Amino acid sequence: MSNSKDDDAVAGPVPVAPVDAGPVLAADGTPLKRSLGRALRRQKGRALLLIAPLLIFVLVTFIIPIGSMLFRSVENDIVANTLPYAVQELASWDAASGELPSEAVYKAMYDDLFVATEAKKHTRLGSRLNYEQTGISSLFRQSGRKVDDLAKDAAKALEDAVPAFENGETWYALMDAGDGEGNTTLLKNTRGRIGRLNDGPASADMDFVPSAEIAALLPRTARTYTEWAIFEVTDAERVPTNRAPWELVSLALLEELKTADLSGLSGERAALLQQAQAVDFEIPSYTDTFAEIDQDWANVTAWETLQTHSAKYTAGYFLNAIDAQKTPDGFAWQPEEKQILLTLFGRTLVMSLMITGSCILLGYPVAWLLANLPASRANLLMILVLLPFWTSLLVRTSAWKVMLQSQGVINDVLVWIGLVDDADRLVMINNQFGTIVAMTHILLPFMILPMYSVMQTVPPTYLRAAKSLGATNWTAFWRVYFPQSIPGIGAGSILVFILSIGYYITPEIVGGTKGVFISNRIAYHISSSLNWGLAAALGSILLAVVLVLYWCYDRIVGIDNVKLG
Known part of the structure; x- marks a missing residue:
């Protein structure tokens, strides 16, 4: 006889027929998955409505203005809009031939220049082209005063006859x-x-x-x-x-x-x-008319400049930003005496890194004291750290100018204690040293606060545990404490570096000619020379450099390791 238990073991479990239960339904009868998706979308929509005012504010007051300003680095429609017919005729002219443009070009130029003068746009056009060729601004200004002489003669002859x-x-x-x-x-x-x-x-x-x-x-x-x-x-x-x-x-x-x-x-x-x-009026050649207005119109240089920079979009500003220029033959470097911008870019990056490094060296001990002193002393020290924020930036910078000059406080003290001879006082102003000292003082709180907020989260028991295991004070600090403070150093370094690379007030006051940054040239072109295209190109390059350095930092250190506490 066979054993029933053995038969069941051989046969295995009895299969159960699958039951088609269908989708899980919500309380209202709709599929649960669809109902959850709809609820999630409503939740996201409400969240978006909450932040919509902030997004609109940032878009209108920050993104659009900056984008509009940066767009000026490639925008170049003033020539094409002011001299449309002359630009159209110039398109077929071969500048490499060395010959002057045809009579049709001069005729179109006469009409365009006349209208531009009446609209008072010829001086603005001259200023734009003067960025590319020195002296062409005066050419347009003088031509605007004389361009209507021929037209006035024609109008007088017509009105006298009819x-x-x-x-x-x-x-x-x-x-x-x-x-x-x-x-x-x-x-x-x-x-x-x-x-x-x-x-x-x-x-x-x-x-x-x-x-x-x-x-x-x-x-x-x-x-x-x-x-x-x-x-x-x-x-x-x-x-x-x-x-x-x-x-x-x-x-x-x-x-x-x-x-x-x-x-x-x-x-x-x-x-x-x-x-x-029937009116008898002899119209002279427009070529001769322009030659009488100014002899520069009888030279191909002015026409080459017009043709080269007549496109609505140009890379000329970016070329100027790297000490180059756009010519009829293509790319060319600026004369050596005008090559200053690449030097300023390099100086800005090097000095910003030096300022960041000096802030780390000076700020780390202060942040450590803030994080490890008793609360009463730490609060007093924090007030001293925050005190510079309550003083005007201009006042702090001017104070350093007084202290660092040859007859300033620091030199007087050094002479008084005998470390420096009165005839050989230190030159600490209007150079890179003055810029580094002043900007380190100004940006130091921005380094201390991120480091302090991170150090405050490091449990002091870690150091005591390391010492109990035989580590010296230095080993406990370097192997246990310092690695945990690196995220604060990274956050402070990014903050200080980005702030320093864009400063221009402090370098302008204490830097002289050897301590100014590229941001000083940007400010100059915006407020003084009004070359907004070049200023936008310099700003775009500076922004690109910062983004590249930020990317490199993220690849090497990792932005996720940056913490503010």
Whole structure:
């Protein structure tokens, strides 16, 4: 007989048929997974709404302004917007040929420069190009004063021969479509240019519409009159209906009428234009006109500068930031006497590291005392550490200037105790030493506080345990205490280094010519030279350097090891 227990052991457990229970449902009958997902999304949405005001504030007041400023490092639309027709004609000119541009380029330049002078933008354009070629600013300034001489002669000849052109109503009736269905493309394109010239959109309240018939017959005249009409509305805020236009319009009309076919016109317009066509006015070469205005226009250098820097986006500012320049032939280094920025970058990095190191050496003992002294003494010492925050930065820096100068307190004490001869006083101001001393004093609290907050978390029992196992005081400190304080050193070092690399007030006051940082040049270009493009490029490079160093620190030390307590 077989044993039933043995049979069960051989057969194993009896299989149970799977039961299809379906998805787990919530109380409202929806699948639990979907219900949990919906609740999680609602929770995240409420959390986002709570921080939305802060995010919007940071975006509007921090990210957008900084992004806009950094964008200036590649933005270069002033040349293309101010001289659009000249830039278009210059595109086909070969600067390497050594020959001057064609007559068409000079003609387009005359129109653009005339309009820019009326809009008072020619000096700004000259200032921009003066960053690339010294002296070109005065060229544009002088040319702006003389560019309208030819146009004035043309306007006088036209008005003397046909007195009707003295009235603004005559011009308006000649150029306006009347029925409102004129050359809207010309109006739109011109509005865009005038809007850019005046740093704002053109007015929408524009009753004038250039005549399609006149625009086809006299395109330059119609374009120039339209530019003037929009300029009157947007900039001068005057109605162009009864005002005489720019003299440039008269010049363009007389020039185009010399070859225009008026046979297709009839009525008052035809009669008026036929009278103007009969005016005897000899228009000189625009090349000769510019040569008479200034001989530099008869040199290819000015035109090369215009062509090289006419693109809407440029790498020229970044090249200038590394002591190079953009030339018609490509990349080139600045003259040796102008190569200063790379030196300043190197000096900024080296001195910032030295300041960080000096803050570590001076701040570590103070932080250790703060963390290990009794509470009453530690509180008094903390007040002394925080005391500099209650004093103006300018006052602290000026105090160091008084103390470090040749006749200052420190030199007087050294002379009094006999360590320094009165004739050989130490030079401690207007150099790198003065900058390091002053900035170390200013940034020292930023190093002490992170180290103190970390040291406070180190249990003192660790040191006693190490000593009980036979370690000396130095071994206990170096093997047990110091490794646990490294996160505080890292946090303080990052804070001090980033602050020091961007300081400019202290180096400006105590650094002289040998102790200034690259940030001083950034401040100079923003407030004095107004070369915001170069300042933005220098700031972008400085930001990139800081991010690279931060990445290296993260790879070597690990940012996760940085703690503030």
